[in-house]
Amino acid sequence: MKKLHFAAIALLTFTGLNLPVSPSMAEEISCQGTLGAITVDNVKVPSGKTCNLNGTRVQGTVKVESNATLNARGARIVGDVQGENAAAVNVLNNSTVGGSVQVKQGLAANVSASAINGDIQFESNRGALVANSNRIGGSLQAFQNTGGLRINTNRINGNLQCKENRPFPLGGGNIVQGSKEDQCSAL
Template identity: 30%
Template sequence: MKKSITAALATTALIAGGAAFGTLGAAPANADLVTHCVGTAGEVTVPGDLVVPADATCDLTGTTVTGDVRVRQGGNLIGEGVSIDGQVVGAADSYVDLLDSTVTGDLRMNNAYGAVVEGSAIDGRVTSRAGEEAPVGFLFAIEAELGENLTARAGEVYVENSVVAGTVNSRETVYTDIYDTFIDGRLVVGENAEGSMLCAVVVQGNSRITGNAGPVQVGSDGPAADCDGASYWGGNVQVDANTAGVVIDENIVNGTLRLADNTPTAQVGENNQVRGGINGPHEPIPAEEEQLQAFSAQAEADHADTIQNRIDERRAAAQQQVAEAGSANIG
């Protein structure tokens, strides 16, 4: 599944509101037009905002929405080749699946089942958050162009072959795996329960990888994940307070690599070029048969496949819904 970076940086975000309308003696002149979508729609233009009702599915192909899209609790939005001139907001247990699509505003998922951004451009911010009792959601970005920051505070985070024009800040998630991706800002990965795999990445700003309870792999091929190519870090890289093992190899660091309070001690390979030097306790990477047991267990689990199974399950249920609903009769 691993691919090289082919996407260009996304353009500056444009934030568009819903279209206004008015009718004599009825709604005010500035009232927003809202369309409810249940079922399928094709190459039509939806003026104003679009709402997917609770526990319903809206399946769009080639559709243009001139306002915001809101997916209510338990609802599903499936879009291929769609253009959304506002933001997309997903409520609790909602599912958003965008293929070859564009969103000029933000993508905000709150206590959601998950979001897929594949071959799509989100010009605004991408956020994934959850409450204390929310189900474990996910953010799955493949060949995506993200025009601003990506912020995750919940669930599973998997990014591959993508471009992020801002900062990636992923904390208190299940895991954060990033492959073959360009990040124009900073990278912060912290307090992830199952750690983080950072392979063949380019990060322009300073980075911090801290407090992860699962194994951490920084660079390229390693004991927990396979990927091609070294990683480049434009600033300082701080790796500290991780508690399940750290392996760092095949990196070019323009600043300083700072290591502190990792238990066990961080393992640093010979194939690193660190302009500012390596500060802090570390040891060589041992022979393969002697590497940390935590990494051996992690290597058996492919996070991408795990998320794909969840995607397939939700898609199947959503497709059954739209088959029963038929045409949404919108636009």
């Protein structure tokens, strides 16, 4: 299909016809500041910047780049929230994520009072991490974090898995349909 698309562009250009050709990719918006109750395709939070999604609907994925901060409050995100080397990833106040929340090799994260249809994954982060009062359709996994981890009163359809976190995770009151494993076995 892509070959045919490019062949059509080449043919139109070669014949001198300059007809508009629409891209088949979804649009990505660079968020620096605040987005209110609007609908966008995909969101990228650029390195070192802060993005506030207040009641925003994201049809795709939110990517939080190095040293960037995401504050999502009452947001509706169809895809994933992905933060790698991010300063902070906060998904709060009745936000909904259709995919997973993945925070890796960054600093802090707070996922509270929200619905996550996929997994919450905290891996190799150096700052404080919180998962509080969420409905999680998949598993909550926390591996090799060093800034402290609090996991309270979540309803988890999958497993609660914690390994190699220093200090040990704290919390309790979690309802887990699967198994509570390793460092989180008592939570």
